[in-house]
Amino acid sequence: xxEMKEPFDIELGxxxxxxxxxxxxxxxxFKDGAEYVKIIKDNDTNWLKLNPETELPMFGMDEEINLIGxxxxxxxxx
Numbered sequence: 549x550x551e552m553k554e555p556f557d558i559e560l561g562x563x564x565x566x567x568x569x570x571x572x573x574x575x576x577x578f579k580d581g582a583e584y585v586k587i588i589k590d591n592d593t594n595w596l597k598l599n600p601e602t603e604l605p606m607f608g609m610d611e612e613i614n615l616i617g618x619x620x621x622x623x624x625x626x
Contacts, residue, residue, distance in 0.1 A: 558619035560612075567620055574598075577616060587613055 553569035566578040573589035586598040588605055595617030596605040 553624075556623055558616065558623060560615055560619065565616060565619075567616075567623070575620060585613070587617060589617060 555566055555568045558565050558567055563579065565584070568576040568578070570576060570586075574586065575588075576586050577584045579585075586600070586603070587595050588598055590596045590605070593614070595610075595613045596607060597610055597613050598604065599606050
């Protein structure tokens with residue numbers, strides 16, 4: 549069983565996001581104290597937003613999601 553990772557914060561510009569790791573490569577992102585988006589790592593450079601209702605990946609480039617993902621990778625040292 550994988551141990552649960554602790555939440556951590558990342559900063560993009562002047563915005564602070566709180567990152568809550570879930571199952572492998574899946575993270576819940578909070579912005580301004582509210583749940584903002586759930587993301588999943590697609591591959592080394594791409595991250596996908598999950599549909600809030602179905603939790604299925606929503607394909608399509610999203611610069612903000614990729615930037616959050618890159619910061620998560622840096623934070624986790626991957």
